[in-house]
Amino acid sequence: MAAEGDGPLLTVTIAPDRWVDLARFAKETLGCLYFNFLSAVDWKEEGLEVIARVENLDVGLALMMKTRLGAGQTACASLVPLYRGADWMERECYDMFGIRFEGHPDLRRILLPQDWEGHPLLKSYAVDTPYPPYR
Numbered sequence: 001m002a003a004e005g006d007g008p009l010l011t012v013t014i015a016p017d018r019w020v021d022l023a024r025f026a027k028e029t030l031g032c033l034y035f036n037f038l039s040a041v042d043w044k045e046e047g048l049e050v051i052a053r054v055e056n057l058d059v060g061l062a063l064m065m066k067t068r069l070g071a072g073q074t075a076c077a078s079l080v081p082l083y084r085g086a087d088w089m090e091r092e093c094y095d096m097f098g099i100r101f102e103g104h105p106d107l108r109r110i111l112l113p114q115d116w117e118g119h120p121l122l123k124s125y126a127v128d129t130p131y132p133p134y135r
Helices: 016-028 084-097
Strands: 009-013 034-042 048-056 061-070 075-077 100-102
Touching: 016 048, 016 061, 016 075, 034 084, 048 084, 061 075, 084 100
Parallel strands: 009 061, 075 100
Antiparallel strands: 034 048, 048 061
């Protein structure tokens, strides 16, 4: 894996409806076969942002892909059909942020029980609400 500074790091922000197109371009044209990570950020009023990093390990190229879902929007296309490595990371984003990855083969909670209410990494999540013990 290319370490920071070993090669170019490109950052591209794209509309949600072009998310899969960018990932396909990265894989097929840029040769980014390695799926490094996927996560999200809650920007509160501005909405949720999904972030993924893919890499071409042969040439040391890294591509940071970002898409802003917008206020109140919680759906994003799944990258699992292109990158199997996105599977559990998308499930984690669903669990923690409530982002529904359309086309995901098994979108369900991965860290919290299925009956858990809410998504703990959202800024609107009430941290002072008492919850039953996890285990």
